[in-house]
Amino acid sequence: MRKEGPMIVTVLSSLVVLFSNYFFLGQQWGLTDRLDYWFNISYGIALALGFVNLTIIHWKYVQRRREGWVYSVILLLVMYGYLLLGIVEQHTGPTFSWIYDNMMTVLGAAVFSLLAFLISSAAYRAFRIRTKEATILLVCAIFILLARAPIGDAIWSRWSYWGNEWFMGVLNTAGYRGILLGAYVGAFAVALRILLGLERAHLGGTGTQ
Amino acid sequence: MERLMKIDRRIIYLLGAAIVFLTMLYPLGLPxxxxxxxxxxxxxxxxxxxxxxxxxxxxxxxxxxxxxxxxxxxxxxxxxxxxxxxxxxxxxxxxxxxxxxxxxxxxxxxxxxxxxxxxxxxxxxxxxxxxxxxxxxxxxxxxxxxxxxxxxxxxxxxxxxxxxxxxxxxxxxxxxxxxxxxxxxxxxxxxxxxxxxxxxxxxxxxxxxxxxxxxxxxxxxxxxxxxxxxxxxxxxxxGQALKAQDTMSAIALMVTLFIILGNIGYLATRKK
CATH class of the missing domain: 3.40.50.10160 (MTH777-like)
Structure with a gap:
């Protein structure tokens, strides 16, 4: 039953979702609303589960003094400290907001900004004209890179037109639509396999039958 | 020529940072x-x-x-x-x-x-x-x-x-x-x-x-x-986006030049 149980739950849940969305009776009985509530409750439980899991894992690291255990202590202190602060002050509290605005926001922006430097270095190292395909990729990359900045137009007045309008609007969109259609057909096939119990990757093991 | 393929990443980072600051201080005003x-x-x-x-x-x-x-x-x-x-x-x-x-x-x-x-x-x-x-x-x-x-x-x-x-x-x-x-x-x-x-x-x-x-x-x-x-x-x-365009232009040009340099080095060493 360790595998059959979750599989039955998956199939039944899928059928309920299908019934609630595609059949008049499902909507009449308010099943979609009920499912929305279930989803919200599950979401909350999943978050709490993650919280507990993180605590157990890092508490073990601290107990066993594993390498880098100090970071686990910091993580636990910050996690529980900020939670308590949020409970006491509410999310609009001055200290709670100050920490969020002046640490989270700034750190997030700083990490993302570093990408500019990493990509500069990575592009220099990765773009080599080793094969015909790599050469095409390189030419396209440089063409779009300069088209998205005004320097392209300064070099050739039609650069941004060909880069932004034609390259992005015709070549890119045609390719991307193909990828999207393929991805959604694939997702539909996987959903159908899960519904029929043929796909079992979410239960562990090899995943297919 | 081989050196062109192995430019230290710190040089790229420093140059990038310098370009960001310089273009912010002295905008080019490209249309x-x-x-x-x-x-x-x-x-x-x-x-x-x-x-x-x-x-x-x-x-x-x-x-x-x-x-x-x-x-x-x-x-x-x-x-x-x-x-x-x-x-x-x-x-x-x-x-x-x-x-x-x-x-x-x-x-x-x-x-x-x-x-x-x-x-x-x-x-x-x-x-x-x-x-x-x-x-x-x-x-x-x-x-x-x-x-x-x-x-x-x-x-x-x-x-x-x-x-x-x-x-x-x-x-x-x-x-x-x-x-x-x-x-x-x-x-x-x-x-x-x-x-x-x-x-x-x-x-x-x-x-x-x-x-x-x-x-x-x-x-x-x-x-x-x-x-x-x-x-x-x-x-x-x-606003801010228009101001950022000069920086974007300069960085795009820098990256392009580095890619070209790297490939010159690559082609030269490959022929050997």
Missing amino acids: VAISDLARQTYNEVENLPDDAVVILSPMYDSGAMGELNPMFVALFRHCAERGYKIIIVNTQWVQGPQIVHKFATEIAEEYGYVYGEDWINLGSKPGAAIFLQTAVKDFWEACIEDFNGQPVESYPIMQLVPKVTAEYVDACLVLNCGTPGAPEWLAYVCQPEGIKLVIGEIQMSVPESMPYVQSGQYAGMIAGSRGCAEYEQLIGHP
């Missing part, structure tokens, strides 16, 4: 041509009815604020100039409404907008698709309280919008940087209810949003920092 897409997006917002109510949704966090904050400012300013009622709300991206509140307050003061009457910040709501579906049925129940913790139905602007349907909302302007984002607004709100959807997109995700623009599902799109610079010109308020 930014306005694309058809920017013009189309501008027209979609400009041509809403004079008494329009728009939802401006900053679906992003601090990672994307470099690109999306200028878009928020440009869109909020454009809407305020046209006299639209503006409702700020998002789902899941907790930082979004917090980040934009300062800009919104400043611009609102500039245009004499009164909080709760002409604009409101409802904050970030949990639930993603669930929130959006609930907002369509009952916007007050979906939001409950605003950014300041007051019940939403106590504000005059919210009396205008009991539900997020075409009857009450003229357009949704969604600033997008991931999931949930514009596709969720499209699937759960704008497409079923027939509400116009205009998006602002980070440059990285522009390729994946282009099919939606061409199909007409997105009525318009501000495409990355460059698109925002074009939009700022169209509304007649040059």
Whole structure:
């Protein structure tokens, strides 16, 4: 039953979702609303589960003094400290907001900004004209890179037109639509396999039958 | 020649940093041509009815604020100039409404907008698709309280919008940087209810949003920092995005030159 149980739950849940969305009776009985509530409750439980899991894992690291255990202590202190602060002050509290605005926001922006430097270095190292395909990729990359900045137009007045309008609007969109259609057909096939119990990757093991 | 292939990454980082600072201190002032897409997006917002109510949704966090904050400012300013009622709300991206509140307050003061009457910040709501579906049925129940913790139905602007349907909302302007984002607004709100959807997109995700623009599902799109610079010109308020274009030009040129140098080195050593 360790595998059959979750599989039955998956199939039944899928059928309920299908019934609630595609059949008049499902909507009449308010099943979609009920499912929305279930989803919200599950979401909350999943978050709490993650919280507990993180605590157990890092508490073990601290107990066993594993390498880098100090970071686990910091993580636990910050996690529980900020939670308590949020409970006491509410999310609009001055200290709670100050920490969020002046640490989270700034750190997030700083990490993302570093990408500019990493990509500069990575592009220099990765773009080599080793094969015909790599050469095409390189030419396209440089063409779009300069088209998205005004320097392209300064070099050739039609650069941004060909880069932004034609390259992005015709070549890119045609390719991307193909990828999207393929991805959604694939997702539909996987959903159908899960519904029929043929796909079992979410239960562990090899995943297919 | 082999050295050209092995330039120390620290040199690239230092040069990049120097270029960023120098172009900020001494702008080149390169002209930014306005694309058809920017013009189309501008027209979609400009041509809403004079008494329009728009939802401006900053679906992003601090990672994307470099690109999306200028878009928020440009869109909020454009809407305020046209006299639209503006409702700020998002789902899941907790930082979004917090980040934009300062800009919104400043611009609102500039245009004499009164909080709760002409604009409101409802904050970030949990639930993603669930929130959006609930907002369509009952916007007050979906939001409950605003950014300041007051019940939403106590504000005059919210009396205008009991539900997020075409009857009450003229357009949704969604600033997008991931999931949930514009596709969720499209699937759960704008497409079923027939509400116009205009998006602002980070440059990285522009390729994946282009099919939606061409199909007409997105009525318009501000495409990355460059698109925002074009939009700022169209509304007649040059802002941060336009200032950033010189830096982008210089960095793009630097990266291109390094790629060319690396390949010269590669070709020279390969022939040996």
